[in-house]
Amino acid sequence: QVQLQQSGPELVKPGASMRISCKASDYTFTSYYIHWVKQRPGQGLEWIGWIYPGNVSTKYNEKFKGKGTLTADKSSTTAYMQLSSLTSEDSAVYFCARWDRYDEYFDVWGAGTTVTVSS
Amino acid sequence: DIVMTQSHKFMSTSVGDRVSITCKASQDVSTAVAWYQQKPGQSPKLLIYSASYRYTGVPDRFTGSGSGTDFIFTISSVQAEDLAVYYCQQHYISPPTFGGGTKLEIK
Numbered sequence: 001q002v003q004l005q006q007s008g009p010e011l012v013k014p015g016a017s018m019r020i021s022c023k024a025s026d027y028t029f030t031s032y033y034i035h036w037v038k039q040r041p042g043q044g045l046e047w048i049g050w051i052y053p054g055n056v057s058t059k060y061n062e063k064f065k066g067k068g069t070l071t072a073d074k075s076s077t078t079a080y081m082q083l084s085s086l087t088s089e090d091s092a093v094y095f096c097a098r099w100d101r102y103d104e105y106f107d108v109w110g111a112g113t114t115v116t117v118s119s
Numbered sequence: 120d121i122v123m124t125q126s127h128k129f130m131s132t133s134v135g136d137r138v139s140i141t142c143k144a145s146q147d148v149s150t151a152v153a154w155y156q157q158k159p160g161q162s163p164k165l166l167i168y169s170a171s172y173r174y175t176g177v178p179d180r181f182t183g184s185g186s187g188t189d190f191i192f193t194i195s196s197v198q199a200e201d202l203a204v205y206y207c208q209q210h211y212i213s214p215p216t217f218g219g220g221t222k223l224e225i226k
Contacts, residue, residue, distance in 0.1 A: 035215075045163065045206060045217040061214045095162055104169070104210055105153045109162035 002027045004034075004096050004110035011116045017084040020113045022096035029077040030054040033099035035106065036070065036081050040092045050099065051079055086117045121145050123207050125218035133226045136197050140221045142190040142207035151211035154183055154192045157220075158203045166205075167192060199225055 007021040022034060036048040049060035053072040060068065067090070069082040083090055094113050097106040122145040132138045142152070150170035155163035165174045167183035170190060180195045194201055202225050207218040 044219045045208075047215050047217070059213065097163075103172075104151065105165050105174070106155070106163070106208075107165055107174070109164070112162050 002098070002108050004098060004108055006094075006096060006110035006113045009114040009116070011118065012086055013119055014087055014117055016086050016117075017082060018086065018115065019080050019082045020094055020096075020115070022079040022081075022110050024077045024079070024098070027098075029072075030074060033101060034070075034072065034079040035097045035099050036068065037095045037097060038092045039095065039112070045095075048081070048094075053077075053079065083115065086115075088117050091115060091117045120214055121148060121209055121212055121216050123209055123216050123218035125205075125207060125221045127221050128219065129222050129224060131224045131226055132197050134197055134199055138194050138197055138223065140192045140205050140207075140223075142185075142192070142218050144188045144190070144209055146212075147187050148209040148211035150186045151209055152183070152185065152190050153208045153210070154181075155206045155208065156201075156203045157206065163206065194223075197223070197225065201225070 003025045005023045012018050030053045033050045033052050035050040038046045048064045048068050051058045051070040051072050058070045072079045096110040098108040100107050124143045152170045154167040156166050157163045166177050166181050171183045182193045184191050204220045204222045206220050
């Protein structure tokens with residue numbers, strides 16, 4: 001069935017960069033937006049940005065410009081988010097989610113990738 | 120950015136009760152609101168879209184209503200498995216924003 005499979009948990013040092021992957025399966029990857037959402041421990045959901053794999057266009061939440069970079073590889077139907085200059089504020093669970101642009105909702109979510117920033 | 124305010128961070132209810140969760144937008148968002156359920160350790164799950172449309176496979180005890188700035192999500196007869204955090208989300212104006220969540224506790 002339609003799935004978004006995310007990469008595993010990461011433990012990274014402050015100042016480092018890292019990349020999370022989100023592999024899509026069983027649907028036309030280039031026809032749906034992939035959004036990324038941050039959730040800090042015990043907190044709510046914060047939108048980071050989206051990428052449209054069809055033309056690789058992107059849009060970012062102003063707050064995350066310079067922090068997250070979204071890319072996509074059509075050949076492997078995988079979306080990526082690179083996080084840079086990591087601090088403790090970046091410790092969170094990061095979700096990718098598929099956006100249905102016709103009915104306008106997030107209908108499929110990845111399981112989330114836990115990123116822990118610690119020395 | 121549009122702020123979505125869920126005034127109750129916690130709500131306590133019993134199995135079989137009717138419970139309503141409110142969400143208020145800081146400006147008019149028409150009916151561009153969805154509701155998601157997040158159970159512990161899981162990703163959010165879509166329940167309601169366009170304010171009042173139930174997503175495929177969602178039990179009919181879950182309903183949504185509202186337009187403009189005020190929205191309500193209702194569970195008509197709470198079940199034990201409804202223990203979760205519920206979020207409203209608007210997509211009327213970018214960036215999409217979520218409410219702070221309401222944690223439903225079952226007595």
